[in-house]
Amino acid sequence: EVQLVESGGGLVQPGRSLKLSCLASGFTFSNYGMNWIRQAPGKGLEWVASISSSSSYIYYADTVKGRFTISRDNAKNTLYLQMTSLRSEDTALYYCARKHASVMDAWGQGASVTVSS
């Protein structure tokens, strides 16, 4: 069974940093691209960042470019999202999702990030 488990969320002050992790199991992690998607409270889904299977291709939404860094460790079956210079508008539930073709075919349960003083 494909499983994606996010961790590392929490309450952080504006301007500070936070790193999310997503531990994958049930599939060959190194064969798949991965995504981070977020959902602000009561709002819709927003794509945040993508990384290819070998980390060769990385893309970001304009709203996080220059502040967030997506990375992965295939030996540890883990996807990361390093978030810096956090703002109140970054408050959201952050999902990791497996990429298959141009589709997000498996999602984690989400990690909550709250940016507030």
Add this chain to the structure above:
Amino acid sequence: DIQMTQSPASLSASLEEIVTITCQPSQDIGNYLSWYQQKPGKSPQLLIHSATSLADGVPSRFSGSRSGTQYSLKINRLQVEDTGIYYCLQGYSAYTFGAGTKLELK
């Protein structure tokens, strides 16, 4: 950037009714269109990929179609468990989600 215009924003329908949700991209996206269902407190689940292909395990009452540049999700014979929020997603150039359609039972 590609924008996705999804409609309606909300929808109230009766059991067994046919429901249609549409998405209109701001430019050509080929068949790089997928649909997701999100229930309260849960993560989104893939329903349709490549505009018209049903994802594994998804009931056959769900279907996707494309007419020109407009994409549609159709639910035949609406069931109680189909309530939730539905999103389209374009994966042609980066990714863009539609704003979502909240589907409730009348």
